[in-house]
Amino acid sequence: MNYFDHAATTPMRPEVLEAMTPYFLAQYGNPSSIHGIGRTARAALDDSRRTLARFVGATPNEIVFTSGGTESDNYALFGAAEANAHKGKHLITTKVEHHAVLHAMEQLEREGFEVTYLDVDSTGAVSVEAVRAALREDTILVSIMYGNNEVGTIQPIADIGEVLIDHQALFHTDAVQALGTETIDVKALGIDLLSASAHKINGPKGIGFLFIKTGVKLATRSFGGQQERKRRAGTENVPGAVGFKTAAELIMVERSERIEQYHGLAEALLQRLDALEVEYEVNGSNRLPHIVNLYLPGIDLEPFLIMMDMRGVAISSGSACTAGSIEPSHVLTAMFGASERTKQSVRISFGQGNTRYDVEQLAERLAEVVSTFTNGVRK
Amino acid sequence: MNLRTKAPEETTVVVGMSGGVDSSVTAHLLKEQGYNVIGIFMKNWDDTDENGVCTATEDYEDVIAVANQIGIPYYAVNFEKEYWDRVFEYFLAEYRLGRTPNPDVMCNKEIKFKAFLDHALRLGADFVATGHYARVDFIDGEHRLLRGKDDNKDQTYFLNQLSQDQLARTMFPIGHMDKKDVRVIAEEAGLATAKKKDSTGICFIGERNFKEFLSEYLPSQPGEMQTLDGVVKGRHDGLMYYTLGQRHGLGIGGDGDPWFVVGKNVEENILYVGQGFHHDALYSDALLASKLSWTGAVPEIEFRATAKFRYRQQDVPVTVAQLENGEVLVKFDEPQRAITPGQAVVFYDGDTCLGGATIDEAYRFGKRLDYIG
Numbered sequence: 001m002n003y004f005d006h007a008a009t010t011p012m013r014p015e016v017l018e019a020m021t022p023y024f025l026a027q028y029g030n031p032s033s034i035h036g037i038g039r040t041a042r043a044a045l046d047d048s049r050r051t052l053a054r055f056v057g058a059t060p061n062e063i064v065f066t067s068g069g070t071e072s073d074n075y076a077l078f079g080a081a082e083a084n085a086h087k088g089k090h091l092i093t094t095k096v097e098h099h100a101v102l103h104a105m106e107q108l109e110r111e112g113f114e115v116t117y118l119d120v121d122s123t124g125a126v127s128v129e130a131v132r133a134a135l136r137e138d139t140i141l142v143s144i145m146y147g148n149n150e151v152g153t154i155q156p157i158a159d160i161g162e163v164l165i166d167h168q169a170l171f172h173t174d175a176v177q178a179l180g181t182e183t184i185d186v187k188a189l190g191i192d193l194l195s196a197s198a199h200k201i202n203g204p205k206g207i208g209f210l211f212i213k214t215g216v217k218l219a220t221r222s223f224g225g226q227q228e229r230k231r232r233a234g235t236e237n238v239p240g241a242v243g244f245k246t247a248a249e250l251i252m253v254e255r256s257e258r259i260e261q262y263h264g265l266a267e268a269l270l271q272r273l274d275a276l277e278v279e280y281e282v283n284g285s286n287r288l289p290h291i292v293n294l295y296l297p298g299i300d301l302e303p304f305l306i307m308m309d310m311r312g313v314a315i316s317s318g319s320a321c322t323a324g325s326i327e328p329s330h331v332l333t334a335m336f337g338a339s340e341r342t343k344q345s346v347r348i349s350f351g352q353g354n355t356r357y358d359v360e361q362l363a364e365r366l367a368e369v370v371s372t373f374t375n376g377v378r379k
Numbered sequence: 380m381n382l383r384t385k386a387p388e389e390t391t392v393v394v395g396m397s398g399g400v401d402s403s404v405t406a407h408l409l410k411e412q413g414y415n416v417i418g419i420f421m422k423n424w425d426d427t428d429e430n431g432v433c434t435a436t437e438d439y440e441d442v443i444a445v446a447n448q449i450g451i452p453y454y455a456v457n458f459e460k461e462y463w464d465r466v467f468e469y470f471l472a473e474y475r476l477g478r479t480p481n482p483d484v485m486c487n488k489e490i491k492f493k494a495f496l497d498h499a500l501r502l503g504a505d506f507v508a509t510g511h512y513a514r515v516d517f518i519d520g521e522h523r524l525l526r527g528k529d530d531n532k533d534q535t536y537f538l539n540q541l542s543q544d545q546l547a548r549t550m551f552p553i554g555h556m557d558k559k560d561v562r563v564i565a566e567e568a569g570l571a572t573a574k575k576k577d578s579t580g581i582c583f584i585g586e587r588n589f590k591e592f593l594s595e596y597l598p599s600q601p602g603e604m605q606t607l608d609g610v611v612k613g614r615h616d617g618l619m620y621y622t623l624g625q626r627h628g629l630g631i632g633g634d635g636d637p638w639f640v641v642g643k644n645v646e647e648n649i650l651y652v653g654q655g656f657h658h659d660a661l662y663s664d665a666l667l668a669s670k671l672s673w674t675g676a677v678p679e680i681e682f683r684a685t686a687k688f689r690y691r692q693q694d695v696p697v698t699v700a701q702l703e704n705g706e707v708l709v710k711f712d713e714p715q716r717a718i719t720p721g722q723a724v725v726f727y728d729g730d731t732c733l734g735g736a737t738i739d740e741a742y743r744f745g746k747r748l749d750y751i752g
């Protein structure tokens with residue numbers, strides 16, 4: 001399997017599809033209906049909610065289904081900002097967040113909120129001290145991702161949660177990228193809001209959830225029916241919820257196995273690159289085990305990624321725009337400044353189907369393509 | 380070296396896809412012929428909006444749609460820096476000198492058949508292909524640049540600076556077709572771009588107002604409009620907004636024939652105007668040109684040919700003399716109207732485009748026409 005872009009999305013596990021199928025075909029009811037088939041759907045939805053609550057250490061009432069990570073982030077940020085605007089208009093986040101957070105923050109700035117974007121160190125980590133220093137009396141929300149989607153760096157979430165215990169500010173974390181490997185307990189970490197998505201963990205696309213701690217009030221962003229305790233109107237995605245649940249169950253059983261698998265793959269990759277005498281540095285440290293972001297000095301990113309694709313290998317860079325505007329990755333720029341490194345780094349992200357053999361192949365392809373830039377071949 | 384004999388299935392062709400119908404059909408035809416085709420969208424101009432958001436352009440959406448229809452991989456590649464450095468800087472520099480540049484000629488020379496070609500070769504391609512109306516044929520050991528079959532669409536004028544090395548790696552799959560047939564193929568194949576309007580104007584300006592665009596980059600200095608005898612006829616908005624032979628936008632009323640731009644004095648910021656389309660001052664019988672480039676073997680020191688001085692003009696018989704300093708002196712059999720510094724003079728031998736150069740000066744009866752700038 002030459003797919004090494006699991007941070008972008010993952011294949012669904014067959015077990016997930018199998019669990020979902022009945023809810024498309026036979027048990028297609030609307031959970032709000034008063035008849036039998038509706039109740040069956042409702043039971044499946046609630047069952048899924050219970051499992052997902054357990055998955056992150058929450059209670060079922062605290063889980064609101066959404067369409068995915070982006071909607072969860074948007075709901076958390078706009079909902080918290082609007083509901084707490086009377087307490088203050090200051091928000092804190094980092095420079096390495098996903099665009100679902102950063103662009104939402106920019107919009108909030110246009111709406112009159114003030115946002116502090118915290119710097120990170122060269123490993124991509126934000127310091128607890130920086131969070132503490134940025135806190136003001138009028139701070140109402142701190143949003144810091146659990147693990148970075150580009151370089152994998154894990155943020156000191158527990159320590160930040162502790163700093164915020166005595167402060168009015170709500171604590172939101174985007175845990176979309178971390179759910180596959182990290183054991184997350186929202187209560188122990190002091191988290192008020194947590195975004196999750198199914199398709200990054202071998203579940204279906206189009207479903208996610210926002211954990212909203214009991215007692216936390218968010219302004220409603222969607223109006224219509226009374227679904228999700230009036231927090232998110234619209235007929236629920238029952239098959240999606242069942243699929244999400246199944247994916248989470250698999251992780252709860254296999255988590256340590258997966259972590260070991262990814263560590264092994266990363267180690268094998270780097271060893272092979274060493275053996276092939278490829279010059280590289282790993283970006284980030286204290287990382288999510290499935291992400292390896294490599295600085296490959298001398299490469300030209302656009303042709304590099306095309307050449308890898310032409311060899312059937314799927315990897316990615318930070319954030320290339322679809323119409324060919326290479327914006328240097330904002331994450332790498334936050335880590336290294338405006339350096340060439342931001343334009344010469346690629347992301348490899350492992351997943352379920354990847355084997356040691358695949359990784360050996362990947363290393364060979366990487367070495368081959370890197371050499372066309374560093375040896376002047378066809379230059 | 381003639382790669383054209385290689386079997387299609389062993390030949391990789393990178394098609395420059397703009398999202399227009401011509402390059403869509405180009406990719407489609409190559410794919411039908413069995414080539415290994417890759418579509419690449421060149422992003423040459425930054426149209427990022429004021430929020431810093433890089434907008435996926437409509438054109439790239441069309442490239443994606445067509446590439447998926449014909450079943451080829453597609454990518455977008457950024458040449459903004461190269462385009463700015465090698466085309467746009469030249470474009471502005473020429474305007475500063477009061478000349479009328481031809482960015483399309485420069486774009487072909489420096490971007491499409493250099494930066495883009497290099498990029499394609501690095502990817503392992505054998506050829507690049509574009510939707511130009513021109514042909515390349517391997518005749519007598521030489522890659523000949525030939526006129527497109529559709530006389531009305533022939534684009535060799537813009538391709539005159541290509542060299543043998545560039546032509547050897549180039550395909551123009553629709554060059555033997557009429558534009559209307561290209562549309563028919565697009566429609567028959569159901570390509571998403573079949574009915575798309577042709578783009579007009581210079582690529583980076585698009586549909587925008589040219590004057591407004593230029594004023595963003597160059598300060599406009601209004602000045603006097605005069606006849607060559609020094610009679611003041613009004614004011615101009617800035618010399619860069621006018622080109623030789625132009626009628627529109629002068630705003631000179633009165634009796635008699637309409638007024639035309641006949642020259643520019645950059646030092647004194649004067650725009651010269653004259654009355655009548657065929658004003659004598661617009662005519663010259665020879666020109667001097669530099670930045671000479673031949674598509675094939677260098678011709679004899681002096682030779683007969685036909686030449687075009689602007690796009691979509693019938694070529695006319697000329698005598699070309701190559702000077703020792705690398706420039707060319709081109710004498711016309713008949714006087715020609717509005718020979719414009721900055722534009723290309725392009726030479727033909729029958730259907731073969733021999734090459735071209737950039738017009739610097741025009742002459743009449745052996746005397747340099749100083750007033751054209």
